[in-house]
Amino acid sequence: MGQEKKSTRVILLGTKGGPRVGEAGRSNPSTLVVINDVPYLIDCGYGVSKRLITANVALDRLRYLFITHHHSDHNLEFGPLIYNTWITGLPAHIDAYGPTGLAKMAADFFNYLKFDIDTRIVDEGRTDPRKLVTVHEFNNAGVVMVNDDVKVSACLVRHPPIKQAFAYRFDAKDRSVVISGDTAYAPELAEFAKGADVLVHEVMYLPGIEALLQRLPNAKRLREHLMAAHTLPEDVGKIATQAGVKTLVLSHFVPGDDASITDQQWAEGARKTFKGQVIVGKDLMEI
């Protein structure tokens, strides 16, 4: 490809794990893969509409949307994003893919805003946003969608107590990109990510959560959940090594709003177990 701009780009829109909304710093989770100028959005954490605009992706360009699992840091702005694309311009049709529950979530969201939507259709002559989106639900691993530019597949990962938590793999002509979603250490994810150019993997820093837990009344329970459902840096590196990827990108940082944790601290565990390129993700970073 030489000097040419890559036709497949990865842009991190929000890199903070968890649903807490902060004043500044990392935004809630969302990742964008752009293939031949078509955006494919993975997850809709709070703030995703604004983040897309900041990344120079006009909302009416949104065409494909993927949800990894039904934790709110990944789907809170699913309905509002579709609404925003509708109210902002004249979007094309949107295909939304994700685990069971996504269709009901879309229907419930349109009900939540029924008064506004029905008013605007009559008063402003708008089209019906309920016809804008087609939801494709699935329960199992496999190929999710294929078009001329890309094949998208899903793999079940380990994120208890949620059973339907998926990673996605985008195989485009020039690059393969895997997004882990939320998961504990999952060797099957390494198999799924075999030979990918880029693996975007979630990460949890144990000393950081210990500091956070000291302040919480539900600390014991929360610690158990975090340990069973997320991946420590050394294990993230192991997955990248087993998969043989070129580049490992850390994202979905837990804790995501502790500015005292340095990039070096986030990366050093992964660098012990993976000798390829390790990138500590930042919001709006392009890979």
Ligand SMILES: [Zn+2]
């Ligand atoms: Zn999450």
Ligand SMILES: [Zn+2]
């Ligand atoms: Zn989650």
